[in-house]
Amino acid sequence: MNSGDARKTAEGPAYLSGFGNEHASEAVPGALPDGRNSPQRAPLGLYAEQLSGTAFTEPRAHNRRSWLYRIRPSAAHPAFTRSGDGAIRTGPFGQTVPDPNRLRWDPLPEPPAGTDFLAGLWTLGGNGDAAQRTGMAVHLYHANASMDRVFGDSDGELLIVPEEGGLLLRTEFGVLHAEPGEVALVPRGVRFRVELPDTAPDGGRSPAARGYVCENYGAHFRLPDLGPIGANGLANPRDFRAPVAAYEDVEGPVEVVNKFCGHLWSATYDHSPLDVVAWHGNLTPYVYDLRRFNVIGTVSYDHPDPSIFTVLTSPSDTPGLADVDFVVFAPRWLVGEDTFRPPYFHRNVMSEYMGLIEGAYDAKTAGKGGFVPGGGSLHNMMSAHGPDRETFDRASAAELRPQKVDDGLAFMFETRRPLVLTPQAARADHLQQRYDDVWQGLERHFRRSDDTLH
Ligand SMILES: O=C(O)Cc1cc(O)ccc1O
Numbered sequence: 165m166n167s168g169d170a171r172k173t174a175e176g177p178a179y180l181s182g183f184g185n186e187h188a189s190e191a192v193p194g195a196l197p198d199g200r201n202s203p204q205r206a207p208l209g210l211y212a213e214q215l216s217g218t219a220f221t222e223p224r225a226h227n228r229r230s231w232l233y234r235i236r237p238s239a240a241h242p243a244f245t246r247s248g249d250g251a252i253r254t255g256p257f258g259q260t261v262p263d264p265n266r267l268r269w270d271p272l273p274e275p276p277a278g279t280d281f282l283a284g285l286w287t288l289g290g291n292g293d294a295a296q297r298t299g300m301a302v303h304l305y306h307a308n309a310s311m312d313r314v315f316g317d318s319d320g321e322l323l324i325v326p327e328e329g330g331l332l333l334r335t336e337f338g339v340l341h342a343e344p345g346e347v348a349l350v351p352r353g354v355r356f357r358v359e360l361p362d363t364a365p366d367g368g369r370s371p372a373a374r375g376y377v378c379e380n381y382g383a384h385f386r387l388p389d390l391g392p393i394g395a396n397g398l399a400n401p402r403d404f405r406a407p408v409a410a411y412e413d414v415e416g417p418v419e420v421v422n423k424f425c426g427h428l429w430s431a432t433y434d435h436s437p438l439d440v441v442a443w444h445g446n447l448t449p450y451v452y453d454l455r456r457f458n459v460i461g462t463v464s465y466d467h468p469d470p471s472i473f474t475v476l477t478s479p480s481d482t483p484g485l486a487d488v489d490f491v492v493f494a495p496r497w498l499v500g501e502d503t504f505r506p507p508y509f510h511r512n513v514m515s516e517y518m519g520l521i522e523g524a525y526d527a528k529t530a531g532k533g534g535f536v537p538g539g540g541s542l543h544n545m546m547s548a549h550g551p552d553r554e555t556f557d558r559a560s561a562a563e564l565r566p567q568k569v570d571d572g573l574a575f576m577f578e579t580r581r582p583l584v585l586t587p588q589a590a591r592a593d594h595l596q597q598r599y600d601d602v603w604q605g606l607e608r609h610f611r612r613s614d615d616t617l618h
């Protein structure tokens with residue numbers, strides 16, 4: 165293999181900084197044409213190819229496309245044939261009756277040896293319709309082997325949230341590294357391979373990689389508007405990192421898997437499709453370190469709605485109504501006076517899938533049988549939830565000194581439509597059976613005169 169690899173820094177691959185920027189990168193000097201996208205003959209004998217992420221005519225502020233200069237055009241491939249879908253499912257989700265119950269899962273069980281990222285993807289549920297390009301799916305993954313095939317998802321962009329084990333993503337645009345605490349996004353259709361880097365001190369294979377994926381069938385994730393917050397805050401654009409160009413020059417059979425309208429299709433190419441020597445444009449994969457999130461909260465009283473924690477949003481056609489939001493509960497100070505500080509009791513018109521990357525979440529008791537890293541909870545539209553009894557008791561009695569919440573990293577995929585489970589999620593052994601019990605014992609404290617409660 166002749167690999168034009170990315171320039172490396174001491175910590176890992178080199179990156180280009182900024183969300184949605186017009187970037188340009190070449191792995192070989194002179195590979196990018198000057199002053200035009202499609203010269204009569206592209207430099208170095210490369211093929212020019214455009215990859216669009218939005219309709220050509222969408223407003224400039226949202227328009228996404230990149231130009232790729234590659235050893236072979238993507239068109240040079242044989243026919244795809246259907247392969248098994250494994251545990252991957254796609255909207256529309258109609259195989260279970262939508263469930264109004266509060267649900268919680270333990271982490272995915274250990275997969276058989278030799279399970280790569282694609283084979284380890286397991287769909288929990290979702291909504292909308294991939295063919296209508298609206299809605300989303302929640303997947304989890306548990307893998308213990310690097311892919312040697314290449315994957316591209318025509319149904320949506322993939323927001324990958326590692327929880328255990330780092331991932332090396334070799335993409336058409338270059339190499340990305342995502343550790344737990346970071347997220348990676350691969351745009352719709354971009355081909356990539358997920359490798360599990362050797363992280364064990366003895367140079368052995370890292371034991372496993374586990375995490376979550378939001379497959380977004382709708383509009384690209386973008387940064388939320390900041391409104392009165394001002395020009396800065398939440399996720400800062402410069403903290404998003406795109407890869408520098410890096411290519412594989414591989415002649416020989418490479419399996420390429422394409423997810424298209426819910427099914428996996430496979431073709432054996434006679435070369436690697438990760439053969440982009442240079443590219444420019446604003447449609448790129450990227451990584452973001454969630455610990456860089458600039459958390460904003462109250463400095464007076466009350467618990468702000470969690471929209472204040474939105475990292476990325478995929479808007480619908482209705483202003484302010486997201487198809488899906490990606491929200492992070494990052495380390496922060498709590499200072500609210502005369503305030504119940506954890507998340508309040510609520511019933512939400514949006515549906516909430518929550519995951520835990522590490523530690524504990526401030527509305528739920530940690531530990532075995534509770535909300536644990538790698539597990540997840542689903543609070544569908546209008547289902548009543550909030551702090552569990554232990555949290556309610558503790559927070560109602562706590563002395564309200566400034567308090568640093570820095571013992572965990574939780575996130576939420578919040579979506580406009582109820583999430584419908586796959587049969588495998590509805591019947592999973594790792595679905596907790598007694599989640600409702602966390603709200604048992606919330607006794608009545610009501611007295612007609614309010615002199616006893618506090
Ligand atoms: O724990 C949850 O349910 C998520 C959540 C957090 C919060 O701070 C306020 C509302 C909400 O739904």
Ligand SMILES: [Fe+2]
Pocket residue numbers: 510512516543549550
């Ligand atoms: Fe909630």
